[in-house]
Amino acid sequence: xxxxxxxxxxxxxxxxxxDPFNPLASVILFQYNPDTLTRRLxxxxxxxxxxxxxxxxxxALRFKGPPDESFSLEVEIDATDQLEQGDAKATSMGIHPxxxxxxxxxxxxxxxxxxxxxxxxxGVIEVIQPEAPLTLFVWGQKRVLPVRLTSFSITEEAFDPxxxxxxxxxxxxxxxLNYQDxxxxxxxxxxxxxxxxxxxxxxxxxxxxxxSPSSVFSFVSNLSLGG
Numbered sequence: 001x002x003x004x005x006x007x008x009x010x011x012x013x014x015x016x017x018x019d020p021f022n023p024l025a026s027v028i029l030f031q032y033n034p035d036t037l038t039r040r041l042x043x044x045x046x047x048x049x050x051x052x053x054x055x056x057x058x059x060a061l062r063f064k065g066p067p068d069e070s071f072s073l074e075v076e077i078d079a080t081d082q083l084e085q086g087d088a089k090a091t092s093m094g095i096h097p098x099x100x101x102x103x104x105x106x107x108x109x110x111x112x113x114x115x116x117x118x119x120x121x122x123g124v125i126e127v128i129q130p131e132a133p134l135t136l137f138v139w140g141q142k143r144v145l146p147v148r149l150t151s152f153s154i155t156e157e158a159f160d161p162x163x164x165x166x167x168x169x170x171x172x173x174x175x176x177l178n179y180q181d182x183x184x185x186x187x188x189x190x191x192x193x194x195x196x197x198x199x200x201x202x203x204x205x206x207x208x209x210x211x212s213p214s215s216v217f218s219f220v221s222n223l224s225l226g227g
Contacts, residue, residue: 011140013075015149015172017105017133018187026101026133030075037139038072066196069176071137071147079166094164102170105135105149134188137174145195146188147174 013033017026046062077098082090089097108130116130137147152172156165179189 013140014136014138015102015105015147016136016138017101018136019133026104026135028098028101031078032076034073034075036073040070040072041067042069043067065180066178066192070150071174071176072172073174074169074171077168077170083160083166090166091160092164094160094166095168096164099154099165099168099170102149102152102172105132108132136188136191137176142198143195144191146177146182146191148177149173150175 010033013030015026015028019026044064044067046059046064077095079087079090079095112130132148135147135149137143137145150173152170155169155171156167157169158165158167160166176192177188178192179186182189182192184190184193
């Protein structure tokens with residue numbers, strides 16, 4: 001006799017900043033997956049804005065690269081369960097550590113900024129430009145993408161007696177980085193290409209399921225014959 005296995009194991013979305021010097025500083029596993037995810041895609045097309053606003057005939061169907069894509073989502077962070085369990089970190093800091101992990105994706109490293117100030121003080125003109133960690137947006141096995149966290153807003157909704165935030169909603173804006181931004185040989189560029197190839201395969205599978213080869217041939221033939 002078999003029994004119902006129960007609810008399927010739920011994968012958690014995440015934002016991960018890959019920093020070899022501090023690998024645990026920016027690992028944000030979503031406590032609750034957001035209910036909605038808004039995606040925006042804008043085509044990168046060639047030859048736009050010609051004379052009179054018309055696209056050059058030879059460029060009308062040409063792409064300059066993959067589309068610009070962005071994500072918008074809202075995540076909830078809540079320390080209530082940890083506080084009920086007496087978690088020491090939640091009791092002393094609330095959700096400050098989680099918020100700090102997100103915020104550090106927008107901050108240059110303090111050590112680099114201090115070093116730049118020292119170099120400037122001794123007359124060095126060229127200073128080290130701070131570089132952000134490679135940030136990955138993980139939304140299931142089929143969507144692991146390099147992104148730039150362009151902005152986010154935090155609404156802190158509840159506080160403990162020491163004014164540590166214990167509940168918040170965070171609205172995130174993410175810009176997808178592709179192989180043109182990062183280079184195909186880079187880790188991020190290769191991840192984007194893997195994502196695109198997988199998407200091409202899924203689109204092909206969808207087309208095969210929707211139309212038989214004979215119906216596709218008939219449709220194309222009618223178009224070419226003007227019928």
